[in-house]
Amino acid sequence: MIHLSRRSVLRGSVYLAATGTLAKPFIAKAAAKTAVVWMNQGFIPQEDAAFKKVAEDYMKASGNTLDYSIMPFMAQNQKTISALTSGDVPDLVFMDAPSSIIPQNAWDDKIVDVSDVVAPYESQLADSAKLCSTFYNKATKQRSYYLCPVKQGATPFHIWGDLVEKAGLKISEIPKDWNGVWSYLKQAQAPLRAKGMRKLYACGLQITTVGPNDGNNVFTHFLIANGGENIVTSDGKLHTDDPVVREAAIKSVEFMTGLYKEGVVPPEALSWNDADDNNGYHEKLFMMDFDGTLSTELALIKDKQAFYHDMVTLAPINKNDGSPMKTQVGTGGGFIPKGAQNIEVAKDFMKYFMQPEVMNENLKGGLGRWVPAIPSLVKSDPFWLQSDMPCLKPYVEEAVLNPTLPVYEGFTPAWGQANAEQLWGQAHADVIKNGMKPADAIDKAFKRCNEIFARVET
C-alpha cells in the first residue's frame, strides 16, 4: 500500500508541474505537421460542407493534418482579434469578410506576408481581388500580400418581382441609371398600399445610423454612382478636398434622405442593424433591398416559388451620368497571423486552396454565394452563367464581369474607423432629424473623417 505523506504529496505535485512544463515542446514537435485553422461558418450549410471537403481532400493529398474549427462570423472575428492581441494565434484564419481585421493588423505588422503563396496565381486574379489582398505595413513601409484571395462578393439589388407586377410596373422597364432604379421602384408603394398592403414600403434603403456595415456599403455605392469613387485612392489617401467627391457626397445624401422624407423608406431604417433589412425583405415588409451577396436569396432556397419565380436579382448597370457603374467587391480568403506555429502547413494549404479547380469546386459547393477571385473560372464553367438559379447570372455579371472596385478598407484602416463611427448614417440623421442641409451634413462628416485619417497616417 502506498503511504501518502505531506511531503510525498507536495513532492509529487512539483514533479507533475515540472513534467507538464518540460513535456510541452515535445508535444508541439510531435504535431509539427498539424495546422490549426479557424474558419467562419457559412450563411448556408453547403458552404461549411464545401470547406470541409477542401480540408479533407488536402489532408489526404498532403499527409498533413488540419485541426479546423468552424465558428460563427462574429465569434470568429472576436476570437481572432483577441488572438492577435494576446499573441496566442492559430496557424491560419479563413474568413469571408476580413476587411475589418486585416488592414489594421497588417499595418501593425501582425500578419505574415503571403506573397510567395499568391505569386503563382497572381496573373489570373481579378484586379479587385489583388487590391483587396494587399495592405500597407507600417514597419516595412510597403504594401504586400497579406491575404490569399479565394472568393469575392458584391452587392446586388434584391427585388420582389411579384410585387412589382402587382403594382402594375415591369422589371424590364426599370431604368439603367442608379437613381432611376430607386425612382422607378418607389412608384410601386402607392398602388400596393391601395391594394391593402397598408404598411408596405417600396424601398428597403439601409440609411442606418447603427450599422455596422450595410449603411456604409449603401452610401458608398451612392457615392460611386454620383462620381465620387476617388474619395479614397489605392495609396490610402483621403480626397474629401476634391470638389467632385464633395459634390457626389452631397448629391448622395440629398437623394437618400429625399427618399426617406418622401415616405417610401421605412422610418425605422435609421436605426436598423445589418439583419433588419434582410428580415424585413423576407417578410415582404418592403419591396426591394440593396444588400451584400446572394444570402438574401439563398436564405429562401427551400421556398421554390419565392426563389425561382418571385425574387429578382438585379445588378446595378450605370452611374447617374450614364457611364458603367462600378460596384464594390470584398474579398475573402486565408491569412496567417505572426506567431503561428506552423506557417509552412498553413501556406501549403492555401497554395492548394488557391488552385483554380479547387477554388471553383469549393465556391460552387457554396451555391455561388461567393464568386471566384479568378475571373476566367466563371467563363469556363457553365455553373456560373447558365445556372438554373435565377439569382446567379446577374450576380456573377456584377461581381466578376462588370467593372468593380475593391472596398476602401483595403486601402487604409482609417476608412474602417470612419465607417465604424457611422459618419454617413450620422449625416443622414443630421438632415432628417436635425434639419441640417446636405452640404453642411457632409462637411461635418468630412471634417471628422479628415481627423480620423490624420490620426492613422501619423
Place this chain on the structure above:
Amino acid sequence: MSATQQALAVGRATAAHRPRRSTWFGGLHGADYAWAIAFALPYIAIFFAFVLYPICYGVYLGSDPALYRDLFADPRYLTAVVNTLLYVGIGVNVKMFLAFLLSGFFMRKSWWTKSLLVVFILPWATPALPAYISIHWFLNGQWGMLNNVLYLLFGIDGPVYLNDRWLGLAGNIGAYIWKTLPFWTIILLAGRMAVPTELYEAAEVDGATGLRRFAHITVPMMASLYLVCTLLDMVFALGDFNATFFVSGGGPAMSTEVLATLGIRYAFTVALPRLGVAAVMSALPLLIPLVIMLMRRLRMSEGQL
C-alpha cells in the same frame, strides 16, 4: 422599552458579541498548516489564472496614455459616459425600488400569488439574447407588436421608438429592468422571509400596523441587504452590454451607446482592442469606489440581513 425594541436589542447584542478571529493562520500549526496550503494551492492558482491575470492584462492593454487622448477626442465617448450614468443610475434604482415593492407583494401566501411568481421569474430565466432581440422587434415602429396593439386598440400609429435617443435609451433601460427585476425581487423576497416574525408580532402587541410596521421593522431590517443588492447591481449594470447592443444597437447615430458597447465596438468592429479596453477601463473611477463600498458594507453587515 417596548417589546419590539427588546427584540431588536437582542439581535444587536448577538452581532456585537461575535468573537473576532485574530490569528493569521486560523490557528493551524505544523503538518495541518502544510496540508491546508496544499489544498488551497489549486484555488489560488485558479484565482491567479482567471481573476488576477485577466485584470492585470486588461490594465496592461489599457495603460498607454495615448489611448485616452484618442478616446477623449472621440465625440461619441462623452455621450457614452452620460448614457452609462443614466443607464446605471435610473436602471438600477428604479429596478431595486420595484423589486422591493414586489417582494412585499409576493410575501402573500395565496396560491395564485405563488403561481404568479413562477410566471414573473420567466424573463430572468429566458436567455438574454433572444429576449433582447424580441424587444428590439417589439419596439419596431412599423411592424412591432407595441405599435400594432396601439393601432388596433386606439387607431393611432405610435412613434418610431428606436429613432429617438431618449426613447431608445428608455427602451434599453426598460429591457434591462424587465430582464433582471425577477432576480432581485427573489433576493429581496428571501431577505423579507428572513426577518424574524417575532418582531412583527411584538410590533402588533405594541399596536403598530401596516405602514408603521413597514417603516420601523421592514425598512431598517432590509436596509443593509437593499444597499448591498443595489451596489452589486450597479457593478453588473456598468458592464452590461447585451441590452444596449441588442435593443437599440447603440442607435440612433450612436446616441444610446454605453461604455460597454462602445468598448466592444472599438475592439471588434474597428479591430482596436486596446482602445476598447481603455473605454471600459475609463469606468474604473466609478467602479472601484462601488466595489470598495460593497466590500465595506458586506463586512459591516455580517450577521445581519
